[in-house]
Amino acid sequence: MVILDTAKAGSVYTGCGELAAAGGMRGSSVFPLAWTPRMDLDLLRAHRHSAGHREELLASERCGCFQCLAIFAPQAIGEWIDAPPDAPDDDAAGTTGLCPRCGVDALIGSASGFPIEREFLLAMRERWFGGR
Numbered sequence: 506m507v508i509l510d511t512a513k514a515g516s517v518y519t520g521c522g523e524l525a526a527a528g529g530m531r532g533s534s535v536f537p538l539a540w541t542p543r544m545d546l547d548l549l550r551a552h553r554h555s556a557g558h559r560e561e562l563l564a565s566e567r568c569g570c571f572q573c574l575a576i577f578a579p580q581a582i583g584e585w586i587d588a589p590p591d592a593p594d595d596d597a598a599g600t601t602g603l604c605p606r607c608g609v610d611a612l613i614g615s616a617s618g619f620p621i622e623r624e625f626l627l628a629m630r631e632r633w634f635g636g637r
């Protein structure tokens with residue numbers, strides 16, 4: 506468990522290096538979140554906002570997908586999953602939105618309090634999809 510977490514944290518920092526090279530990131534003054542071990546906790550916390558989040562998504566100004574990095578208005582979401590088993594219509598009763606571009610349940614809304622920006626979505630993708 507500890508070893509796994511360390512390995513994953515390492516992959517996050519590799520991503521930081523790529524971000525720094527691509528965007529000229531310097532310290533935490535450009536990127537809104539400080540890149541510390543706490544950042545990985547933030548990514549863990551953010552992941553909890555990627556499911557069972559229908560109300561939060563619909564209350565968001567913008568949503569992002571950390572699989573394909575699309576950013577869109579919540580009204581663009583047409584498919585929902587995780588409906589109660591007795592619900593007649595998944596899209597009407599589902600609680601987890603699917604990305605309108607790639608169809609993956611990897612959405613997070615701005616109402617979560619996390620920055621819906623490419624850099625943040627990239628960090629999430631690196632953390633949860635291994636950056637590939």
Ligand SMILES: [Zn+2]
Pocket residue numbers: 570571572573574575604605606607608609
């Ligand atoms: Zn997507």
